[in-house]
Amino acid sequence: xxxxDDLELxxxxxxxxxxxxxxxxxxxxxxxxxxxxxxxxxxxxxxGWARARRDAFQAPPAIDAHMLLHWRGQRVxxxxxxxxxxxxxxxxxxxxxxxxxxxLVDQYRAYALAYFNERSSHWSAQLGVTIGAxxxxxxxxxxxxxxxxxxxxxxxxLMMAPPAVADYVAIHEVCHRLEMNHSKAFWxxxxxxxxxxxxxRKWLNEHGPALMNALPKSxx
Numbered sequence: 001x002x003x004x005d006d007l008e009l010x011x012x013x014x015x016x017x018x019x020x021x022x023x024x025x026x027x028x029x030x031x032x033x034x035x036x037x038x039x040x041x042x043x044x045x046x047x048g049w050a051r052a053r054r055d056a057f058q059a060p061p062a063i064d065a066h067m068l069l070h071w072r073g074q075r076v077x078x079x080x081x082x083x084x085x086x087x088x089x090x091x092x093x094x095x096x097x098x099x100x101x102x103x104l105v106d107q108y109r110a111y112a113l114a115y116f117n118e119r120s121s122h123w124s125a126q127l128g129v130t131i132g133a134x135x136x137x138x139x140x141x142x143x144x145x146x147x148x149x150x151x152x153x154x155x156x157x158l159m160m161a162p163p164a165v166a167d168y169v170a171i172h173e174v175c176h177r178l179e180m181n182h183s184k185a186f187w188x189x190x191x192x193x194x195x196x197x198x199x200x201r202k203w204l205n206e207h208g209p210a211l212m213n214a215l216p217k218s219x220x
Contacts, residue, residue, distance in 0.1 A: 004047065009039070019046050021053045053209040063097040063215065069104070070214055073162030084111070101215055105138075105156070108215075112136040112156040119170040120152050123193060129177040140212060143204065144169045146176035160211045161204065168200035 003009075009028045017034055019042065020027040026047075030039055068075045069085060076083040085107050117134045124131045132150035139155040146152055152173050158166040171193045179186035190197050 004043065006051070007043065007047075017042055019043075019050045021050050024054075026050045026054055049205045049209075052206050055210065063101050063104075070160030070211060072159065073165070104215060108159050109136050109156045112154060112159045115159065115166065116152070116154045116170055119167055120174055123171050123174040124177065126193060127174060127178065127189070129174065131174065131177060143208070144173045146173040146180070148180065150177060157211045157214065160214060161207070164196075165200045165203050168194050168197050169204075171197070 007026050007028055009030065011030050011032050011034070014029060014031055017028075017030050017038060020029055028039060028043065066078050068077050069083065071084065076085075078085060085104055113134070113136050116136065120131055120134050130150060131152055132147070134152045134154070136156045137153050139153075139157075142155065143158060144152065144154045154169065154173070158169055168190075171190055175186060175189040175193070178189050187197075194200065
């Protein structure tokens with residue numbers, strides 16, 4: 001493959017090969033003796049993710065009562081029949097953007113809590129495991145977690161992703177009730193419930209940064 005125009009290569013005495021994503025550029029950090037083919041292989045597998053993460057640094061859309069929202073893998077506009085959200089208590093009431101954001105986040109969280117309670121119960125029954133309390137969080141760098149006592153936590157922004165992606169995350173966390181690691185055994189359990197988990201994980205890696213940047217707080 002040809003070297004992409006938006007990448008910068010930096011060689012140093014470091015020991016590992018990696019991509020560094022900044023607000024306006026992507027940097028390949030490589031050890032001095034790393035062969036070119038290894039660098040190109042990394043780029044081929046990670047460039048889509050890196051570009052999406054870089055783009056997520058760009059200024060997010062303004063929050064207003066008619067904005068486009070991510071919902072279950074689609075884009076819906078506030079105030080239309082296809083949108084399950086309400087930005088204000090009445091059409092004649094004008095509210096500040098911070099108020100609109102919080103109202104939208106509260107609704108996303110409510111949808112997420114109901115969804116992940118149902119899906120976690122479903123998949124835990126399929127595996128024959130027990131789970132603890134299910135909750136939703138405002139994570140900025142993860143999509144879910146499973147504690148050793150079975151408490152499951154999910155990022156409310158998963159309601160912006162396609163249903164298959166959100167379901168994959170539910171499966172992923174429930175499978176940690178059998179394997180508290182990411183071993184081959186763990187991924188076999190995931191694949192038994194979600195044969196196309198690689199597709200869903202790829203979608204999340206590529207589009208997740210944009211979802212993380214949606215509905216930012218004032219000043220973010």
